[in-house]
Amino acid sequence: MNFPDDLKYTKEHEWVRMDANIATIGITDYAQHSLGDIVYLELPGEGEVFSKGDTVGVVESVKAVSDIYTPMSGEVSDVNDPLKETPETLNEDCYNEGWLYRLQVNAIEEYDELMDHTAYAAFVKEEQP
């Protein structure tokens, strides 16, 4: 499983890519793999404001429904809306084409609390049956 070293991760299997004060957020390779064929997405709207841990959307595979929790607080500045028409992209490229939304973050220190790729890989290893 692939966990790029330039991203940070959550226990809920989201990833964050920080660029100045903009966080790009998606779900991890482990998440897409566990869900299986992803067929439906609901994403937040631009301009919506969330606190860390809020439910901002949902990812559904054929069999499972999974909430998306925002790993950081802030205002949604961009949404990957075309992805809703091709949710299978999440299975194919969850870190690039499959990004979900961008946040203008208002608490940059939250980034430091996230797991780096080695900590996340260890976490996933433990979670696997």
Next chain:
Amino acid sequence: MTQKTPLYDAHVKLGARMVPFAGWDMPVQYAGVMAEHDAVRTNAGIFDVSHMGEFEFSGPDALACLQWLTPNDVAKLAVGHGQYSLLCNEKGGVVDDIIIYRLEDTRYLMVVNAANIEKDWKWVQTHQKGNAKVTNRSAEFALLAVQGPKAMGIVQKIASTDLSNLSRFACTWSKLNGAGECLIARTGYTGEDGCEIFVAPDKATGLWNALLDAGKPDGLVPAGLGARDTLRVEMKYPLYGHELTDSTNPIAAGLSWVVKLGKPDDFIGRAPIQKVKDAGREIALVGFEMIDKGIPRDAYAIVSNKKIIGAVTSGTMSPTLKRAIGIGYVPVAFAEVGSKFSIDIRGSERVAHVVSTPFIKK
């Protein structure tokens, strides 16, 4: 502690994702639900359904016993044929949905759902009557389902006898390569042509591999419970625990064709089922398609004018139609094709409408 079918190692070797289901460790998918679903619709898929149970009824009163236990007319069942039926309780509710095969003059095989084996076994033992011997043979059979337009051609490749005359719901014995004598029934749960093969547990892996080899040029793939579910939902086939429960009236479930109220023999649940039939059902099981976005799921509320009018029993994104579809119970006033209502999807009301079923036209 979950049970393993004789094919457990074969599944793991094929990279299946194993999940607990009805007390069994079962493959939910191999390559992926969508790919397996498509393979069954276009070529063929092979399913391990060894978790299902088998009870044998024999003896001079086997027929009378089954007539009492089940609402379909077992007297109409010829040797070498199968019949979809139910076990009903005294209130007319569904204990299980089953298939009965008549193997010999006075020997029948009842196939029951894995989740209900213990319940059904108790039920059958406490409600059987007459001089009939009932044996739980669940551990003596593994069960493989080969389904899809190319399924029968694939099974034929390894069969010692001609299967082309085997009609829908008929069953026959045939020697299969590496598996000896197997009972082959032209039945399934996908809406496709195909068969279910009852095989001795120690021969199951040999048969599984022989079928995968024989079917490779035809695009046969192993398919898991995930695809099995999406395939049956597209056909609006009921699944026990979802569309059918101990309190479901078969008439409401759209199974009046299974309940032969005209048969001379009394059967358990006759009076309450007759009552619903006479008075007319108040609720009906319908198939619906989402107009708004969202996927309906089991237990989501069905809403009209801010009032809960029913509940979703199954729902999925249809891999064939690429649209979100569902099954659920609604008042009969909402059961006509074209009727609209909403599904409460995580607190938001999404419009759906009743469509004719099966969802896919075969």
